[in-house]
Amino acid sequence: MLAAAVLLPAVALWLAASVVVLSGVRDGLRTPDRAAVRAAAPTRDALDAALALAGPFLDDLYSPRDDGAAAIAEYFGLPVRARLGAGRPWRLLGIDRNRLEREHSGARTETGVATWRDGRAELRARLRVDWAAAPGRARIAVTPLGLRGTRRVELALQERPLLTVGPRDVGRQRAALVPLADRGRFRSHRFTVRHGTNDGEQYEGYRGRTARAAALAATSRAGGFPRGRDIYAATWNASGAWPDDAPFQPDAYADCRGELPADSRTYPYASKTCVLPTRTFVWLSSLDPLTRLLQGLHVLGRHGDPGRRYRDTDHRDVTVAGELGRWERLFRTQDGIPRCSPVACDETWSSGVRTAVFGALETEMGYRHGDRISRSYADRAAAVVLRTQIGRDGLVRTAYGMFVRPLEAGGFAIAWRRSGLIGFSPSLVSRSLDRLTNQLSMPREYVGFVASNAETSMAAYAFLARYRCARFAVGCRGRFRPGGGAFAPR
Incomplete structure (x- = not known):
């Protein structure tokens, strides 16, 4: 509210x-x-x-929905979702207590700080994307800044698995190259x-x-x-x-x-x-x-x-x-x-x-x-x-x-x-x-x-x-x- x-x-x-x-x-x-x-x-x-x-x-x-219906996404962006613990629901940025704060938006890169929450579990991480990292690919980098209440967080780009992070990854940058041809994953x-x-x-x-x-x-x-x-x-x-x-x-x-x-x-x-x-x-x-x-x-x-x-x-x-x-x-x-x-x-x-x-x-x-x-x-x-x-x-x-x-x-x-x-x-x-x-x-x-x-x-x-x-x-x-x-x- x-x-x-x-x-x-x-x-x-x-x-x-x-x-x-x-x-x-x-x-x-x-x-x-x-x-x-x-x-x-x-x-x-x-x-x-x-x-x-x-x-x-x-x-x-x-954009398919879980009930078999579908919707039209608003735009293409960086829809990284998080599961804070095995069997937990996926948490999506922009809804409930999950937030993304802008740090930088440039000619080919963008950076923000994301926070996903599920009860007492929380992951705060810096997200950085380079839209021209390699021919036909974007580089998505995740740097955990803080993790509490869980020892394992799965990150996914819509349905595509992206990374798994834990306590040892705090302060370390993890990255993945994602094909841009799979544009629907960025909806x-x-x-x-x-x-x-x-x-x-x-x-x-x-x-x-x-x-x-x-x-x-x-x-x-x-x-x-x-x-x-x-x-x-x-x-x-x-x-x-x-x-x-x-x-x-x-x-x-x-x-x-x-x-x-x-x-x-x-x-x-x-x-x-x-x-x-x-x-x-x-x-x-x-x-x-x-x-x-x-x-x-x-x-x-x-x-x-x-x-x-x-x-x-x-x-x-x-x-x-x-x-x-x-x-x-x-x-x-x-x-x-x-x-x-x-x-x-x-x-x-x-x-x-x-x-x-x-x-x-x-x-x-x-x-x-x-x-x-x-x-x-x-x-x-x-x-x-x-x-x-x-x-x-x-x-x-x-x-x-x-x-x-x-x-x-x-x-x-x-x-x-x-x-x-x-x-x-x-x-x-x-x-x-x-x-x-x-x-x-x-x-x-x-x-x-x-x-x-x-x-x-x-x-x-x-x-x-x-x-x-x-x-x-x-x-x-x-x-x-x-x-x-x-x-x-x-």
């Missing part, structure tokens, strides 16, 4: 932001005149190559149902892998989500059974009810979203382009009419066609869609998931409904998203220098700055707000640099698959076939 000293200031900040809305957001929400952008539309070959590279990235995030323990496992169910359905889709569906249903109920379901044309305001209904955040248990390899991530009253968070999210874009895509997919009126969270009657100008203005500002808070839109960086959803909406308007201005934005957004994909070499060109992260190959960047380099906001205000609100979240499982994750890469994949279908009539199976409808809820 979070200490009041952390919780109360953070909640106060959110509540203050709820009532103090500055001009930056309101300027962003006005509807200016529309104007096309210049864009060299991506080729079919470029789209085919990007989707082929992204597929294995998403495939390797598939995080933590997963989300909302915007993770739900998306994975749709992705596997699109790929025609029914057994994997069913295993993910089992976790989604157990987590309180009927099929197509996730806010991102519209990106897969899978939300049509739900009402027009579905992205703003509290049921869209069913994961906050905490219905799923942890097991020996996975645990559900408890979002900071769930600390606030759900309706408060829903209102706050309405000031961010993401949920409004998702609502527009949902309504358009549900009714097929850009002029159909629907009500947004400000209780105004709006249309998709009438809302486009405001989102296009934001996109023109920085070649991407930023994150907006109750204070302002942070135009120092662009968000991968927001840009992908914007591109999906413009694709529908431009290529399905004949809007020439929208077509220019769809083309440009596709080019931007393609540019942010991490290549096969795993080299990540960031605002902080060149990073070697082979596990990230094929993923799409979470964020990038105006320069095009991958990175988050340089704004002191934004970084301070992020640090404060992150204290509402669960402790971290991995403290290294994460350039891509499941949420962003699923959204990018869905956008590019939609765009390729609309423009080239390729890959139009399932939800993206012409006239394809949504699944019925169950």
Whole structure:
């Protein structure tokens, strides 16, 4: 449970932001005149190559659960778990009393101090990973700093045995080389149902892998989500059974009810979203382009009419066609869609998931409904998203220098700055707000640099698959076939 000293200031900040809305957001929400952008539309070959590279990235995030179901891990990291004594349960970092503290994150190495606990038994150890120690291999080094309550600790990288340490190893570095080709072993323990496992169910359905889709569906249903109920379901044309305001209904955040248990390899991530009253968070999210874009895509997919009126969270009657100008203005500002808070839109960086959803909406308007201005934005957004994909070499060109992260190959960047380099906001205000609100979240499982994750890469994949279908009539199976409808809820 979070200490009041952390919780109360953070909640106060959110509540203050709820009532103090500055001009930056309101300027962003006005509807200016529309104007096309210049864009060299991506080729079919470029789209085919990007989707082929992204597929294995998403495939390797598939995470079996002990009950036979499955989830989608949040990202790739260093999921070292520990068994503190024969026959004892596995202890996972980031949950219960098991913690990881960051010491260093560099171009190719990362170091942190981990503590695993089981009753009175405890192992505290320094973890260091070199992502480029040898061709195709990472070197994971463990230096026990303290051990009590047990004489034997097994360490494993997900299902792969890693090392066994005991009292004589305290102060000594032990190391193992691990093949990077076995990327699934590096998937995080933590997963989300909302915007993770739900998306994975749709992705596997699109790929025609029914057994994997069913295993993910089992976790989604157990987590309180009927099929197509996730806010991102519209990106897969899978939300049509739900009402027009579905992205703003509290049921869209069913994961906050905490219905799923942890097991020996996975645990559900408890979002900071769930600390606030759900309706408060829903209102706050309405000031961010993401949920409004998702609502527009949902309504358009549900009714097929850009002029159909629907009500947004400000209780105004709006249309998709009438809302486009405001989102296009934001996109023109920085070649991407930023994150907006109750204070302002942070135009120092662009968000991968927001840009992908914007591109999906413009694709529908431009290529399905004949809007020439929208077509220019769809083309440009596709080019931007393609540019942010991490290549096969795993080299990540960031605002902080060149990073070697082979596990990230094929993923799409979470964020990038105006320069095009991958990175988050340089704004002191934004970084301070992020640090404060992150204290509402669960402790971290991995403290290294994460350039891509499941949420962003699923959204990018869905956008590019939609765009390729609309423009080239390729890959139009399932939800993206012409006239394809949504699944019925169950």
